[in-house]
Amino acid sequence: MPQISSLFDWFADRPKSSPSIQQQQEREIADGLWTKCQNCNAIAYSKDIIANQMVCLECGHHKRVSCHERIEQLIDADTWSPLDEHLQPMDPLKFKDIKAYSDRIRDTQAKTGLIDAVLTGTGKIEGSPLALGVMDFQFMGGSMGSVVGEKLTRAIEYATKHRMPVAIVCASGGARMQEGMLSLMQMAKISAALERHREAKLLYLPILTNPTTGGVIASFAMLGDIILAEPKATIGFAGRRVIEQTLREKLPDDFQTSEYSLQKGFVDKIVPRTQLKRTVAQLVRLHQR
Secondary structure: HHHHEEEHHHHHOOOOOOHHHHHHHHHHHHHEEEEEEEOOOOOOOOOHHHOOEOOOOOOOOOOOOOOHHHHHHOOOOOEEEEEOOOOOOOOOOOOOOOOHHHHHHHHHHHHOOOOOOEEEEEEEOOOOOEEEEEEEOOOHOOOOOOOHHHHHHHHHHHHOOOOOOOEEHHHHHHHHHHHHHHHHHHHHHHHHHHHHHOOOOOOEEEEEHHHHHHHHOOHHHHHOOOOOOOOOEEEOOOOOOHHHHHHOOOOOOOOOOOOHHHHHOOOEEEEHHHHHHHHHHHHHHHOOO
């Protein structure tokens, strides 16, 4: 018995691994050292995913990126010049749901660091000038409010005046309900600016990313000379369930995807993100005078 007691004492006195070291290791992994794919659950080194433009190295899943990341991926370094940064969203309808629209805007601006759901500007893509608009889904689902419509319209008009091609990276849930009719009229305003751009015989390239839906797909996202899309992006006007209930029939599994849109002729080419800059630059060069 004394021997057993001393054995227990030895186990009790034995130094244990420090929980702080284990927690520190877990914290390092959780803080972004590794990234887990949402599609195939593969775990990869975060720096490798970033170097691959946030595309999974195993399955090719395109992770959603911010507008700043998108500009960095497409525009040549030190050539980006933003347009109309001063435009601020307003609350003309004094709209309120769970919270006031003005409070929702302020909270979203603080969370994302953006003024609204789009950045516009000019830059060069492989040396060729380009006017670019990039929507960001993080800002209220990339919804199209008055500021989004005004900034895109001004960017298109600037491109028309200076005879530049235009590209718009679309990522949106549609019109912003908190602005009602003021949001819906942006579709006509942007479309009119694009028509003047077309009459000037200039190139317009919409780039459809996940998701592109609602009023955006019903207007400027489908008015391009050549329509590009990222792989497996959700593209459509109304929701799948609404359409199924209206038609009273089961829709294909790949319905409202880039691949389905390409098959039906709504999209001209599906371009992986890692090839997008090269493809857009090539199209711009081919259409230069």
